[in-house]
Amino acid sequence: MTQLLLxxxxxxxxxxxxxxxLTAMFHWIFVPLTxxxxxxxxxxxxxxxxxxxPEWKRITKFWMKLFAINxxxxxATGIILEFEFxxxxxxxxxxxxxxxxxxxxxxxxxxxxMETIFIAVMFFGWNKVSKKFHLASTWLxxxxxxxxxxxxxxxxxxxxxxAGMFFNPDTARxxxxxxxxxxxxxxxxxxxxxxxxxxxTLAAIFVIGVSSYFLxxxxxxxxxxxxxxxxxxxxxxxxxxxxxxxxxxxxxxATHQPMKLAAMExxxxxxxxxxxxxxxxxxxxxxxxxxxxxFLFKIGFKGVLSFLIDFDTKTYVPGITDIVYGDEENQxxxxxxxxxxxxxxxxxxxxxxxxxxxxxxEDAKVQYDILMDNFEHFGYSYVKDPKDIVPHVPIxxxxxxxxxxxxxxxxxxxxxxxxxxxxxxLENFKFAKILYIIGIxxxxxxxxxxxxxxxxxxxxxxxxxxxxxxxxxxGVTNIATGAVQTTFWIFAFIFTGLLIAEVSIMLRFIKxxxxxxxxxxxxxx
Amino acid sequence: MEYLKEIISLVSLPVMIYVSxxxxxxxxxxxxxxxxKQNN
Numbered sequence: 001m002t003q004l005l006l007x008x009x010x011x012x013x014x015x016x017x018x019x020x021x022l023t024a025m026f027h028w029i030f031v032p033l034t035x036x037x038x039x040x041x042x043x044x045x046x047x048x049x050x051x052x053x054p055e056w057k058r059i060t061k062f063w064m065k066l067f068a069i070n071x072x073x074x075x076a077t078g079i080i081l082e083f084e085f086x087x088x089x090x091x092x093x094x095x096x097x098x099x100x101x102x103x104x105x106x107x108x109x110x111x112x113x114m115e116t117i118f119i120a121v122m123f124f125g126w127n128k129v130s131k132k133f134h135l136a137s138t139w140l141x142x143x144x145x146x147x148x149x150x151x152x153x154x155x156x157x158x159x160x161x162x163a164g165m166f167f168n169p170d171t172a173r174x175x176x177x178x179x180x181x182x183x184x185x186x187x188x189x190x191x192x193x194x195x196x197x198x199x200x201t202l203a204a205i206f207v208i209g210v211s212s213y214f215l216x217x218x219x220x221x222x223x224x225x226x227x228x229x230x231x232x233x234x235x236x237x238x239x240x241x242x243x244x245x246x247x248x249x250x251x252x253x254a255t256h257q258p259m260k261l262a263a264m265e266x267x268x269x270x271x272x273x274x275x276x277x278x279x280x281x282x283x284x285x286x287x288x289x290x291x292x293x294x295f296l297f298k299i300g301f302k303g304v305l306s307f308l309i310d311f312d313t314k315t316y317v318p319g320i321t322d323i324v325y326g327d328e329e330n331q332x333x334x335x336x337x338x339x340x341x342x343x344x345x346x347x348x349x350x351x352x353x354x355x356x357x358x359x360x361x362e363d364a365k366v367q368y369d370i371l372m373d374n375f376e377h378f379g380y381s382y383v384k385d386p387k388d389i390v391p392h393v394p395i396x397x398x399x400x401x402x403x404x405x406x407x408x409x410x411x412x413x414x415x416x417x418x419x420x421x422x423x424x425x426l427e428n429f430k431f432a433k434i435l436y437i438i439g440i441x442x443x444x445x446x447x448x449x450x451x452x453x454x455x456x457x458x459x460x461x462x463x464x465x466x467x468x469x470x471x472x473x474x475g476v477t478n479i480a481t482g483a484v485q486t487t488f489w490i491f492a493f494i495f496t497g498l499l500i501a502e503v504s505i506m507l508r509f510i511k512x513x514x515x516x517x518x519x520x521x522x523x524x525x
Numbered sequence: 526m527e528y529l530k531e532i533i534s535l536v537s538l539p540v541m542i543y544v545s546x547x548x549x550x551x552x553x554x555x556x557x558x559x560x561x562k563q564n565n
Contacts, residue, residue, distance in 0.1 A: 043546050047553065146538075184528040189535060196538070222560075226553070233552045237545045248534075422552050424559040 013473045015484040016088045019491065021458070023081045025451055026495040030074030030502075032450050035149055035196050036203025036238070037067050038142035042135075043230055049135045055517060059223055061126075062514035063207065066506060068123060073502050077495065088484065092465050092475030098175045099165050099182060100155050107151035115144035149199075150192050157188035159466050160457070161256045167378075169352050169371060174469075187252045191457075194245035197238050198450055201410060204235025205446040208417055210510055212439030215427065220513055225421050232418035239410050246407070247308065253460075254309045254317065257467060259389060260460035262320045263396040265305060268294050270319030270327070276304035279401065282394050288324050288387055320393070324386050335386035342380030345371050379464065382471040391462040399452040399459070406449035413442055 041063050048056035082104060085093050093100070121129060121137035129137075164181030165174045176182060208231050211224035253261045262270065265277050268288065280298035303313035316330055326334030333341075348370035355364035371378075383389060416435065420426040429435060461467060465475040 039542055039545075043549055046546070047550070180528060184531040184535075186531060189531040193534060193538060225556070229552050229556045230549050233549045234545045237541060237548065241541055418552065422556050422559070424556060424563055 012479070012481040012484060013476050015481055015488055016476045017472060019088060019484055019488045020081075020084055022488065022492060022495065023077060023084060024454070024458075026499065027074065027077040027081050028451060028454055029447065029499065030070050030077065031149070032199035032202040032447075033070050033206055034067065034074055034145055035199030036201070037063060037070075037206065038138070038145055039200065040203055040207055040230055040234055041067060042138045042142050043234065044227075045135050045138050049131050055223070056226075058514055058517055059226060062223070063227070064122070065509060066210070069502055069505050069509065071119070073498050076498065080491070088477050088479075089465070089475050090477040092470065094173065095470055095475070096158075096162075096165075096174045096466060098173055099158060099162075102176060102179070103151040103155040103158075103182070107148050107155075110147060110151075112144075112148060115141055115148060118144060146196055149196055153192045153195055154183055154185075154188045156457075157185060157191045158182055159464075160191070160461060161185055161187035161252070162466055162469055163187075167375060169349055169368060170356070172349065172353075187256060190245060190248040190252050194242065194249045195453075197242040197245055198453060200238035201235055201242050201407070202446040202450050204231040204238060204414065205410060205442045207231035208235070208413070209440045209443035212436040213510060214513070216433065216436040216440070221427065223514060225424070225426060228417050228421045228426070232414045232421060235410070236414035236418060239407065239414060242407060243411075246404075251309055257461055258318050259320065259323050259391065260396070260456075262318065262323065263391050263393045263460055264400040264456060266294050266393060266397045267305070267317065267319040268321050270317050270322045270330075272306060272314045272316050273303040274305040274315075274317035275300040275302050276308065277397075277401070279405075280397075282397055284394070286393075288320050288390050320390055324390060335380070335383070335389055338377045338380040339383050339386065341374045341377035342383070345374035345378045346381035348374070376468065379466070379469040379471060382474045383463070388463055391460050396456055396460045399455040403449045403452040403456065406445050406452075410442065410446070410449075413438065 041060055044056060044060040044063065048054075048060055085100075085104075118137040118140040121134065122141050125134050125137060162174070163185040164176060164178040166177040167173075168175050182188070207227050211227045211231070214220045214224040250261065250264075253264070262268070265275070266280065266282055267274060268286070277295075278299045278301060280300070281296045283292055283294055283296050286292040286294045306315040306317055307313045309315055309317060318327060318330065318332055322330070322332055324335050326332050326337065348367045352364050352367035352371060355361075355367060417426075417439065420429050420435075426432060426435075463471045463473070465472045
């Protein structure tokens with residue numbers, strides 16, 4: 001593999017990385033709305049089944065159509081993403097396919113089957129199956145979509161925190177040792193909960209935004225207000241859960257990926273009473289090997305970062321410099337030492353295979369023990385310079401703060417909309433028009449916050465494709481750079497076309513509004 | 526139980542959705558009542 005690395009064109013790595021990032025980011029435009037709006041639709045349909053009021057069927061059908069447009073394009077981009085593991089990241093797939101493949105396969109078999117079967121009933125089953133069966137199908141589609149997210153997020157979490165595995169030196173592959181350890185790793189559970197609740201929050205903001213448009217235009221006001229009542233209550237609970245799980249994720253990051261946490265906070269010099277940055281401008285001249293001040297301007301809260309991680313302001317939080325150059329007092333090995341140990345592990349693996357081929361089991365056993373003693377540093381054998389383990393700090397820092405600021409703002413948005421709408425004071429509110437515009441403006445902000453979250457997760461763990469085990473450049477497929485460049489532009493062109501198509505279809509559909517009301521009827525809630 | 530904390534965390538998700546659903550119903554009830562009150 002080391003020889004292979006020497007032959008790889010660096011621009012190939014960047015283009016492969018860019019292609020995967022492009023596909024993932026386009027895919028993530030469609031996924032969160034799917035995850036959340038399905039539950040909102042299911043609640044609306046439940047109200048319809050409980051009351052028998054056809055107005056609720058009309059509301060359900062309206063949001064269902066918006067969901068359908070979004071869902072179709074989301075699936076298309078998701079499938080490409082899974083294929084890219086094989087086409088662009090075959091070394092990575094070889095190294096961890098025995099573990100990574102399992103959750104992806106379960107996702108395909110279990111979740112997609114469930115989702116696609118019930119989605120057909122949901123769209124085409126009106127008046128063909130009983131109301132209750134249709135309702136059950138809607139709920140099961142929502143559950144299926146979320147289960148699908150669970151498995152792919154388990155796979156992603158494993159890359160951030162490889163658990164439940166064993167490295168087989170004979171095949172040079174990682175093999176699954178304990179399925180439950182992979183599925184129920186604290187990183188996986190937190191990642192799943194944080195990601196799906198972000199989807200619920202985004203979907204609730206989407207419903208409020210579209211409903212605000214109707215209220216601004218004084219059209220379908222009752223439908224809009226009913227939708228806002230549901231979305232604001234559902235959204236408020238979701239965003240609270242989002243903050244709670246966000247804290248859980250940060251604790252996991254602090255434990256397993258301290259470099260990512262340091263980049264999120266622009267923390268170069270660690271220590272006790274670590275500062276939580278509220279808002280700041282980073283100093284572009286700052287690097288790990290100079291003494292420049294990390295910030296040009298900042299508003300920070302001393303000790304809060306330490307407290308959030310361990311409920312103790314005295315908790316030590318390592319900074320970027322501490323991780324790169326080591327901190328003896330806090331038992332952090334310098335990266336140079338980890339690189340040396342990683343090379344020992346890699347050389348032991350090579351020697352082990354040679355002795356094994358010669359039938360020299362005794363020396364092979366010695367090399368195996370050396371390999372296992374140093375295996376936690378194995379990935380560092382791919383690192384050339386200790387400074388290479390620092391991710392792009394400004395991207396991680398600003399993405400994290402955008403996500404947090406927008407997320408916190410949504411708490412207020414849900415509260416204001418819920419308070420005014422439930423009391424039916426929204427239209428008479430003095431600043432109603434401004435509030436509607438804020439509601440609409442929150443839609444792109446929710447998408448930005450959601451994408452920013454993934455940027456933090458993925459850029460923050462660079463250069464690792466699997467934390468401490470394999471760097472991104474070691475995972476890439478050695479194919480012609482031109483081939484990756486060509487497909488990059490083809491995908492960029494197609495995805496942009498799909499996005500424009502989706503947005504324009506959605507806007508046209510929203511502009512046309514929901515179907516005309518059927519005869520009123522039904523009972524009170 | 527080794528994974529008790531994680532299992533409880535996962536189970537909390539459907540519980541959260543159920544609580545949201547009950548609160549939504551409650552909110553809708555007040556909303557419809559307020560509309561009725563204001564129409565009269």
